[in-house]
Amino acid sequence: MDITRAKIRDLRKALDSKEISAAELCGEYFRNIEAGDGKVQSFITVTKEKALEMAANAQKRIDSGDVSPLTGIPLAIKDNICTDGVKTTCASKMLENFIPPYDATVIEKLNAEGYVLLGKTSMDEFAMGGSTQTSAFAKTKNPYDLERVPGGSSGGSAAAVSASFAPAALGSDTGGSIRQPASFCGVTGIKPTYGRVSRYGLVAFASSLDQIGPICSDARDCAIMLNAICAHDPHDATSARQPVPDFTEKLGQSVSGMKIAMPKEFYSDDIDDEVKSHVMNAAKVLESQGAQLVECSIPGLKYAIPAYYLIACAEAASNLSRFDGIKYGFRGEGRTFEELIRDSRSKGFGEEVKRRILLGNYALSSGYYDAYYKKALALKQQIIKEYNDVFDKADVILTPTAPTPAYKIGVQDNDPVKMYLADICTVTVNIASLPGISTTCGYTAEGMPVGMSVIGRRFDEQTILQCADAFEQTFAPTAPKF
Amino acid sequence: MAVELKTIQHLCELSKLNYDEAGLEKVMGEMGDIIDLMDTIKSFDLTYDDTKDNNSISLQEVREDIAQPSFPTEKLLANAENTGSCYVVPKVVE
Numbered sequence: 001m002d003i004t005r006a007k008i009r010d011l012r013k014a015l016d017s018k019e020i021s022a023a024e025l026c027g028e029y030f031r032n033i034e035a036g037d038g039k040v041q042s043f044i045t046v047t048k049e050k051a052l053e054m055a056a057n058a059q060k061r062i063d064s065g066d067v068s069p070l071t072g073i074p075l076a077i078k079d080n081i082c083t084d085g086v087k088t089t090c091a092s093k094m095l096e097n098f099i100p101p102y103d104a105t106v107i108e109k110l111n112a113e114g115y116v117l118l119g120k121t122s123m124d125e126f127a128m129g130g131s132t133q134t135s136a137f138a139k140t141k142n143p144y145d146l147e148r149v150p151g152g153s154s155g156g157s158a159a160a161v162s163a164s165f166a167p168a169a170l171g172s173d174t175g176g177s178i179r180q181p182a183s184f185c186g187v188t189g190i191k192p193t194y195g196r197v198s199r200y201g202l203v204a205f206a207s208s209l210d211q212i213g214p215i216c217s218d219a220r221d222c223a224i225m226l227n228a229i230c231a232h233d234p235h236d237a238t239s240a241r242q243p244v245p246d247f248t249e250k251l252g253q254s255v256s257g258m259k260i261a262m263p264k265e266f267y268s269d270d271i272d273d274e275v276k277s278h279v280m281n282a283a284k285v286l287e288s289q290g291a292q293l294v295e296c297s298i299p300g301l302k303y304a305i306p307a308y309y310l311i312a313c314a315e316a317a318s319n320l321s322r323f324d325g326i327k328y329g330f331r332g333e334g335r336t337f338e339e340l341i342r343d344s345r346s347k348g349f350g351e352e353v354k355r356r357i358l359l360g361n362y363a364l365s366s367g368y369y370d371a372y373y374k375k376a377l378a379l380k381q382q383i384i385k386e387y388n389d390v391f392d393k394a395d396v397i398l399t400p401t402a403p404t405p406a407y408k409i410g411v412q413d414n415d416p417v418k419m420y421l422a423d424i425c426t427v428t429v430n431i432a433s434l435p436g437i438s439t440t441c442g443y444t445a446e447g448m449p450v451g452m453s454v455i456g457r458r459f460d461e462q463t464i465l466q467c468a469d470a471f472e473q474t475f476a477p478t479a480p481k482f
Numbered sequence: 483m484a485v486e487l488k489t490i491q492h493l494c495e496l497s498k499l500n501y502d503e504a505g506l507e508k509v510m511g512e513m514g515d516i517i518d519l520m521d522t523i524k525s526f527d528l529t530y531d532d533t534k535d536n537n538s539i540s541l542q543e544v545r546e547d548i549a550q551p552s553f554p555t556e557k558l559l560a561n562a563e564n565t566g567s568c569y570v571v572p573k574v575v576e
Contacts, residue, residue: 101557234545306523309516317497324498326571328561337574338498346500354499355509359516361496362489375523378530417515 004028004164005479008073008221011167015062015072022055022062022072026116029074033118033165039146039482041138042160044079045087046119058114069224071114076166078157079120080127081212082201083107086117090203091135092125094323094330094348104201105236106170106212106229113228118166121156125350126320127177127205129153130422133413134352141409142184143480144448148406151181157215158185162480168216168225172202174209175308176401176426179438182215183401183451186440186477188468189215190222193459194433195240197226198233206315207238209308209430217477219439219468223247226461242459250466256290258467261394265301266425272404278442278450279400285474286398286467294394300383301428305420307379308427309356310363310372316353317360323348355416380431387432391457396467400425401438401451425453435461439468440477447478485514 003011003020014020020028030048037043051074058072077083080090082100084107089095103111122138124131132140132155140155142148143163150159154171158181161169171178173191182189190213197212204210214225226247233239262283267276287293300307325331325344332343349357363372390397402425412419429436434455441452452471456464490510494501501509555567562569 098561101553101560237545303523303526306520310520310523321498327569331563331572334572334574340572340574342498342500345498349499354497355512355516357497357499358490358493358509358513359520361493362513362517363520365493365496371524372520374530375526375528377532378528379523379526381531381534382526382528416512417519420516420519 002164004032004167006167007217008070008167008224011073012069016067022058022116023052025072026051026055026074026118029118029166032163036163036482037165039141040143040159040163041140042121042156042163042165043076043119044089044091044122044137044156047086047117050086051116051118054116058116061114068113070110070228072116073168074116074118074166075110076118076121076157076160076169077107078123078154078169078171080123080172080203081106081170082203083117083120086120088120088203089137090126091123091137092348092350092353093136096136096330098328100201102201105198105233107201109229109231121154121160121169123156124153124352126203126353127153127172127174128316128352128356130176130180130419131412132156132181133409134350136350142406143482144186145406146482147408148448149184149409151184151402151406153177154189154215155181158182158187158189161185161187161215161217163482168214168221170212171215172210172212173430174205174312175423175430178213178215179426179436179451179453180402182438183440183449184406186449186480187215188218188222188437188439188472189213190226190437190461190465191429191435192226192230192461193435194430195238196230196242196435196459196461198231198236198239200233200235204319206312207319208315209312218472219437219465220248220251222437223251223465240459245462247461247465250462251469253466254290255286255467255470258291258396259294259394260286260291260467261294261296261390261397263296263298263301263390263397263399265298266399270403270424271400274444275400275402275404275450279398279452282441282452282471283398285471289470296390296394298383298386298390298428300379300386301424303379304383304428304431305424307376307383308423308431309359309420310376311380311431313356313360314363314373315360317357317364320353320357352416383428384432387428387434396464397455399453399455401453402426405444405448405450429455434458435464437464437468439472441471441475443478485510485517
């Protein structure tokens with residue numbers, strides 16, 4: 001058996017039974033990375049030396065019986081999550097040489113478990129995009145078809161898990177950036193409820209929407225990862241003081257009696273027929289297990305894209321104003337203070353980041369604020385209300401994760417509007433602060449994975465994990481051949 | 483909707499960004515298309531009510547105002563250019 005295709009829970013058993021050492025396991029993944037990442041380009045930085053050091057420490061813990069679920073487990077981390085002493089670039093020339101002086105809270109929590117860092121994965125620059133083609137350093141390819149995008153912005157993390165370069169990875173999700181790449185790359189990714197995971201040390205894109213979450217090969221591994229990273233954090237004022245349950249608790253329980261809502265707007269003519277057909281088949285599978293399918297409507301979806309982009313870009317324009325080339329980051333040239341800052345930002349940021357800063361400042365500027373930004377906030381309240389109404393009569397919501405399967409590289413490069421519209425199935429989950437999980441529910445005739453999303457009530461990750469897991473137990477995934 | 487040159491120049495000013503002539507023309511076209519998409523929100527007839535935010539979930543609990551240990555100076559300066567024991571900034575900033 002190829003151990004790099006094993007789940008986290010199987011790796012735990014292999015490590016604890018001394019079938020393999022932490023260093024040997026780490027070596028297996030580096031062998032895959034060295035053999036295949038030249039083609040896939042999922043990593044920006046590979047941390048082999050540090051990984052072997054961490055593996056040696058993990059092995060000491062294993063040998064002494066001081067084991068946590070992730071002790072000795074190698075993981076990949078998206079390159080917008082700060083890692084002390086390890087370059088964190090956000091896939092931007094602006095932060096090409098930035099070495100954080102501290103660990104993000106999620107990294108501290110993984111360190112406490114004794115994880116092993118394989119490296120930092122590529123992403124769309126500052127997490128702005130859905131293809132990982134705006135990365136300044138590694139334009140990741142889809143392991144199922146190297147001519148197609150892996151999705152984004154956490155495309156490097158999803159591709160790395162899909163290609164067996166890592167058993168699991170962390171990503172971040174502002175408008176679908178965990179779920180959509182998970183869907184495109186045939187893996188499982190969960191965006192927890194806003195506030196469930198600390199954002200301290202996550203380089204901010206849109207602070208009211210950003211959330212860190214895991215990408216794994218299935219829902220059971222996602223639950224193990226969530227158990228490790230969720231908790232209230234005094235360093236993050238938006239981190240919720242909610243009790244953290246055992247996310248594995250409801251796995252394996254029957255979905256009999258579970259009410260699954262299918263909002264009609266997510267199954268419109270704008271959604272690819274093959275995608276729709278696979279998601280509806282998955283609904284039938286769940287129905288055959290005793291779940292009840294419930295028809296419903298989320299009319300606000302019609303305005304979701306402008307609402308999302310106005311809020312996200314307004315926050316991004318503010319968050320990215322810190323990059324001025326003075327204290328850290330790329331430094332340009334200029335004869336005056338103003339010229340220096342403008343040159344640094346103009347040369348340090350890529351085109352998509354600049355477009356979003358311009359849009360954010362447009363939405364916030366005098367004369368436009370009420371018409372755009374405040375209207376977007378009103379939409380946010382409406383969408384929250386519509387989701388609440390659905391959850392009055394259903395336990396979870398089932399939708400496609402993306403309107404199409406992974407598309408060819410280059411197809412949307414010069415059309416930002418087309419790129420924004422492709423986020424239609426995921427953005428409302430961030431707007432309403434809900435948890436959502438994407439798992440593979442089929443493959444197109446061309447062999448590309450199709451993902452379905454299960455959305456839950458706030459802080460009810462357990463039920464969406466249970467539902468995704470119930471489907472996964474009936475589904476045989478196909479590994480990519482690249 | 484075409485975006486006027488003076489609007490884009492104003493946004494560049496607010497955003498602290500420069501474009502050359504060709505770049506400016508390109509971004510004007512792109513922003514016109516993007517703003518057309520954003521304009522669809524105008525047909526939504528509702529007013530924002532700031533008393534309804536966060537939907538009964540408190541997400542703004544700040545920690546007590548007690549000083550915490552800070553980072554070592556040398557670690558913070560590791561990302562700054564040409565450091566001795568302080569930030570070295572270009573002459574124009576001095």
